[in-house]
Amino acid sequence: MTPTTLGWHHGEWGSADTLGMPLSDRGLQLADGVFETVLIQDGTSQLLSEHLQRWQHSATLLGMAAPPARPWLEQLVDEAITRASLNTVGTTGAMRLNWSRGSIAGRGIGLPSAEPDPTQHRFWLTLQPHQPDFEPAQAWISVQEQRNTNSVLSHCKTFAYGQAIQARREAKAQGSELALLRNTNGDLCCGDSANLLVKRQDSWITPPLSSGCVPGVMRAKALQQGVVTETHIGPSLRADDQALLINSLGCRSLKQVDGMELHPSAEAKQLWQRLLLG
Structure with missing residues (x-):
């Protein structure tokens, strides 16, 4: 049965309520990360290019490594849409793409002096049904x-x-x-x-x-x-x-x-x- 909110993290698919991540992650501890929420409509991600451009720009402004590249990400997005049964006409959903600074060693808010390392950052996504709201x-x-x-x-x-x-x-x-x-x-x-x-x-x-x-x-x-x-x-x-x-x-x-x-x-x-x- 498809979970209400589908999740992916570190190569594993499952329910967003049960997938785990390290408690040391700066996104969890310090809200140190950026995200995008993408509309899924009729089996297709809407305005994905615009969202990824803003995602990349935000990461740069905050001194983070670049988020995952589009070719790799598109395959994951397509698989998520299929797994969540949102790949047919008339279905809509909300996908959230998350990019945190990860679990950098040491306590506190300080950052390493070296260039940001993408292998130390952390990516995960969630996808759930969503109906666009137009009510006053x-x-x-x-x-x-x-x-x-x-x-x-x-x-x-x-x-x-x-x-x-x-x-x-x-x-x-x-x-x-x-x-x-x-x-x-x-x-x-x-x-x-x-x-x-x-x-x-x-x-x-x-x-x-x-x-x-x-x-x-x-x-x-x-x-x-x-x-x-x-x-x-x-x-x-x-x-x-x-x-x-x-x-x-x-x-x-x-x-x-x-x-x-x-x-x-x-x-x-x-x-x-x-x-x-x-």
Whole structure:
């Protein structure tokens, strides 16, 4: 029977709940690693090139060795899709590709002075069914958490999601599903796990990367296709704005932010599909 969440690590397939890894891994101990979440649709990995490019760039920014090369990885991805029975038309799933700095000898946060060694890093993947979400949502602008505009970590998709988790907890306590985050300059920059697109005066805009927002794959596609332009959003949304939170796994229109009613955009699913296929 296929496990609910399929996993692969160190040459072994199995359930993600039972596969093991060393407790000394820096990804586990220090959240020292980068990952990508790739949509699987109709038996095919979507936007894999874009995800792998960001994965490589993030590893370089953090002084890590390069993640596994695409030819080797594609074979593993294809096998995972087949093993998870997501290789037919109409099936969708979420695959996570993980790359940690591994179990470098010694305690603490220090790193060896030598060049990063890929054989000391660690790769694993998980794959599970996933249905893209397009339902309108309520959001809360976090008061407790802000993204650092000056941190290199803001430009990478790292294991360290503690801030996003706390922002989501804060939003839940306020009766909302999702959180929006301001940056250290006080401007809105993104959602807790998605990029922010705002339709203002009939034009779609999104905060620039200098805002500290995650360099999302779907955000980049929207810019490449001329769907959105970069500009600062300001500290809050306006009553006549429309807003979307978008990532590779779905697109949620916002119907309320901090108790202020917004008109949900009817373009969420259509826009997401356009970016995915364009």
